[in-house]
Amino acid sequence: MFSKILIANRGEIALRIIHACKELGIKTVGVYSEADVDSLHVRFADEVVCIGPANSANSYLNIPAIISAAEITDVEAIHPGYGFLAENAHFAEICQSCQIEFIGPSPYNMRLMGDKMAARETMKKAKIPIIPGTLTAIKEKEDAIKIAKKIKYPIMIKATAGGGGKGMRICHNDVRLISALITAQNEAESSFGNPDVYFEKYISNSRHIEFQIVADRKGHTVHLGERDCSIQRRHQKLLEESPSMALDDKLRRKMGEVAIKAAKAVGYQGVGTVEFLLDENGDFYFLEMNTRIQVEHPVTETLTGIDLVKLQILLAAGEKLKLKQDKIKSSGHSIECRINAEDPDNGFLPSPGLIKNLILPGGPNIRIDTHVYSGYKIPPYYDSLIAKLITKGNNRNEALQTMRRALDEFIIEPIKTTIPFHRELLENRNFLRGEITTHFIEDLLSEKKE
Numbered sequence: 001m002f003s004k005i006l007i008a009n010r011g012e013i014a015l016r017i018i019h020a021c022k023e024l025g026i027k028t029v030g031v032y033s034e035a036d037v038d039s040l041h042v043r044f045a046d047e048v049v050c051i052g053p054a055n056s057a058n059s060y061l062n063i064p065a066i067i068s069a070a071e072i073t074d075v076e077a078i079h080p081g082y083g084f085l086a087e088n089a090h091f092a093e094i095c096q097s098c099q100i101e102f103i104g105p106s107p108y109n110m111r112l113m114g115d116k117m118a119a120r121e122t123m124k125k126a127k128i129p130i131i132p133g134t135l136t137a138i139k140e141k142e143d144a145i146k147i148a149k150k151i152k153y154p155i156m157i158k159a160t161a162g163g164g165g166k167g168m169r170i171c172h173n174d175v176r177l178i179s180a181l182i183t184a185q186n187e188a189e190s191s192f193g194n195p196d197v198y199f200e201k202y203i204s205n206s207r208h209i210e211f212q213i214v215a216d217r218k219g220h221t222v223h224l225g226e227r228d229c230s231i232q233r234r235h236q237k238l239l240e241e242s243p244s245m246a247l248d249d250k251l252r253r254k255m256g257e258v259a260i261k262a263a264k265a266v267g268y269q270g271v272g273t274v275e276f277l278l279d280e281n282g283d284f285y286f287l288e289m290n291t292r293i294q295v296e297h298p299v300t301e302t303l304t305g306i307d308l309v310k311l312q313i314l315l316a317a318g319e320k321l322k323l324k325q326d327k328i329k330s331s332g333h334s335i336e337c338r339i340n341a342e343d344p345d346n347g348f349l350p351s352p353g354l355i356k357n358l359i360l361p362g363g364p365n366i367r368i369d370t371h372v373y374s375g376y377k378i379p380p381y382y383d384s385l386i387a388k389l390i391t392k393g394n395n396r397n398e399a400l401q402t403m404r405r406a407l408d409e410f411i412i413e414p415i416k417t418t419i420p421f422h423r424e425l426l427e428n429r430n431f432l433r434g435e436i437t438t439h440f441i442e443d444l445l446s447e448k449k450e
Contacts, residue, residue: 001075008066010080013373014041017079020309027416029073033059035379040371054381060084076099086292103316105270105291113289117160117198123286126265131285133200141178154202159188165235166191203279205437207246210275211259211301215268216321223256225330226298233441240296241335245434271312298390304333333399338388341378351387351416352380361409365392365402
């Protein structure tokens with residue numbers, strides 16, 4: 001087992017990893033930018049190193065600075081969390097070359113699954129259902145129109161190296177296709193340094209279902225059930241829950257088996273997520289694989305009682321996975337609301353600033369993962385996520401009722417947050433009936449404007 005780990009991240013996920021390390025008896029090294037000097041992960045890590053100015057390119061994405069911090073503090077491993085360098089194969093390779101364990105999958109896994117077209121081709125060879133579309137990059141507009149006619153509209157343009165909704169466009173006709181192609185290529189180039197895009201058939205009225213998978217170095221792989229992540233805005237998730245109301249036991253078992261098959265097809269190691277689109281006919285298609293811990297991992301932890309971050313660390317240290325698929329039990333229903341420092345009444349614009357008053361909800365069946373406190377100043381340089389509110393119930397109605405209470409008791413002032421938005425969402429009749437799709441929020445916001 002490792003004796004000291006560096007956490008190459010910030011915010012709530014850095015704190016979450018510190019918690020797991022402390023319970024495993026592992027010392028921690030926190031890194032921080034000049035803007036994060038007052039962050040809680042700086043206070044609670046055993047050692048800290050400043051790695052640069054506020055700009056993430058010069059701090060949390062600064063590989064030489066992070067490796068230097070790891071070497072001067074003599075750590076044995078680095079945990080990347082999510083975001084920043086978490087899925088950067090080059091960073092993982094540098095860690096290996098410096099004899100530092102990267103807590104995550106192999107660079108090969110990250111590189112293969114990070115290239116969306118390569119991932120699609122790999123899954124197709126493994127007989128995993130993929131969304132109809134191209135397996136090569138679309139370069140010229142003439143080719144684009146020909147291929148679109150074969151696939152048939154509507155079509156989704158996606159960046160090969162994409163993520164977070166960048167380099168994605170939906171097209172319904174040739175005119176829109178050409179302008180969207182150029183825009184997506186430019187956005188992909190600026191965001192990922194790779195302009196390549198490909199086409200997929202756009203599946204309307206679909207749900208985004210992801211399966212949590214875990215695998216050791218010997219290839220023993222299990223899944224820990226699904227999370228329904230359909231409530232999202234511009235491909236950014238806002239609420240996740242499990243189990244999904246769209247899955248019965250038969251479909252759940254089938255999708256879980258396919259998720260394991262997908263992980264084994266690439267020799268996956270560690271904790272990861274296989275994501276699917278589920279259409280209204282009950283057919284599902286491989287979407288992508290996330291080679292890291294997910295923001296929404298507490299939903300699965302709440303239902304299974306399995307600490308995924310501890311498990312990540314143990315597997316990276318070479319331990320065998322002791323979980324057996326038929327012994328994994330999931331109990332009740334869990335919901336996570338992402339609390340962002342954004343103004344939902346003003347186009348979800350970021351709302352950084354000083355938190356003068358903070359009251360956190362409490363009581364049974366409530367979990368809060370957060371790094372903020374009264375007197376904390378939210379910096380404008382990073383992701384707007386400031387807290388994750390997770391509730392559990394014996395069933396969905398109980399989990400929702402607890403969530404309503406928790407949102408009512410959650411006070412963050414004077415900054416704007418998504419708490420009012422979540423309160424409104426939890427009263428929506430279609431949401432309460434479980435009648436949701438990936439464009440549910442867009443439709444809801446459009447109705448409000450009208």
